[in-house]
Amino acid sequence: MYKNMEKITLDDYTEYVKLHKNVTIEKNIIKIGEKNIINELEPENFNLGIDNVWSFPDRGKWCTHYLNARYRGNYAPQIPRNIILRYSKENDTVLDPFAGSGTTLIEAKLLNRHGIGIDINLGSVMIAIDRLKFNNNDNTLVDQEIFHGDARFLDKIEDNSIDLIMTHPPYANIISYSEENIIEDDLSSIKSINQYYEEMDKVIKEIYRVLKNGKYCAILIGDSRKNGHHIPLSFKIMNLFLKEGFILKEDIIKIQHNTKTWNYWSKMSIKNNFLLLAYEHLFLFEKPLNNDLSKYKYSMES
Ligand SMILES: C[S@@+](CC[C@H](N)C(=O)[O-])C[C@H]1O[C@@H](n2cnc3c(N)ncnc32)[C@H](O)[C@@H]1O
Secondary structure (H helix, E strand, O other): OOOOOEEOOHHHHHHHHHHOOEEEEOOEEEEOOOOOOOOOOOOOOOOOOOOOEEOOOOOOOOOOHHHHOOOOOOOOOHHHHHHHHHHOOOOOEEEEOOOOOOHHHHHHHHOOOEEEEEEOOHHHHHHHHHHHOOOHHHOOOOOEEEEEOOOOOOOOOOOOOEEEEEEOOOOOOOOOOOOOOOOOOOHHHOOOHHHHHHHHHHHHHHHHHHEEEEEEEEEEEOOEEEOOEEEOHHHHHHHHHHHHOOEEEEEEEEEOOOOOOHHHHHHHHHHHOOOOOOEEEEEEEEOOOOOOHHHHHHHHHO
8 A cells, every 4th residue: 555645734844844954865965944045036038848859958047946956856947837838827736746856846836836746755845845935925835735645646636636747757766766765665766677667557547547638747757778778768658658548749858968977977888889868758648538539549549
């Protein structure tokens, strides 16, 4: 049985920061509980992506995003901002079941969406709450709800209730999010790749259940390498979504920048003759409207 979703409030956070001044993610120590200084609340000139190759060499630093540079594996805020603006409207509910440092929720709050975030690591949940404390005198999360829980068991979320899902799961065990203090239900601590696919399949079933018909789920996922070969995690995950009944609306190539181990691996790439992974897939899936399946005829046949 998986962990039930447990809502973490600002009061819980206040108690937590009395005892913890930082959280360790992988090997990085991340400070929480300090006053967040905001120099720029939102980007001045933000342009929506119009083609399916996205590249953000300058990761957005507005609002509290700049504080999350040390959260390994967090994504550029330009990603959720693009997806939220294109595929939801104000007051919609946006879910991120692998919320991490809260990048999706910060954007949901800035863009007046009701955000729901879940993470298996209580430390990550506290980082996300910390980063959501901006404006409004720092004492309200406005319309954001954060849960300590498991993406495989969204027990507090009703069927067909979510307008948009924007998420970014662990890529199997490439980064171990609970390395210093192993959390059994953390999908990044699973050693077998087949087991990882099985657990992600449970997440995908929950995503399908809670999303409204005709609405979208965006998921950022990259591949891996083992013994000199390319391991296509992203396509395996895409196939699980299709098997569940989702329709592929977009496959966006997201160029990777500034990876921590790039210098080391570039030397190995020459020495051992393999190419470095330099992109991830941002898949956008649609949960079909069940009263008009003819619209999806070509996608379903292919
Ligand atoms: C790639 S990170 C997400 C980063 C996030 N997009 C951000 O910008 O900070 C993946 C997250 O999944 C969380 N996680 C791992 N297993 C989980 C599970 N079973 N349920 C919910 N969250 C989980 C990890 O703790 C980690 O924070």
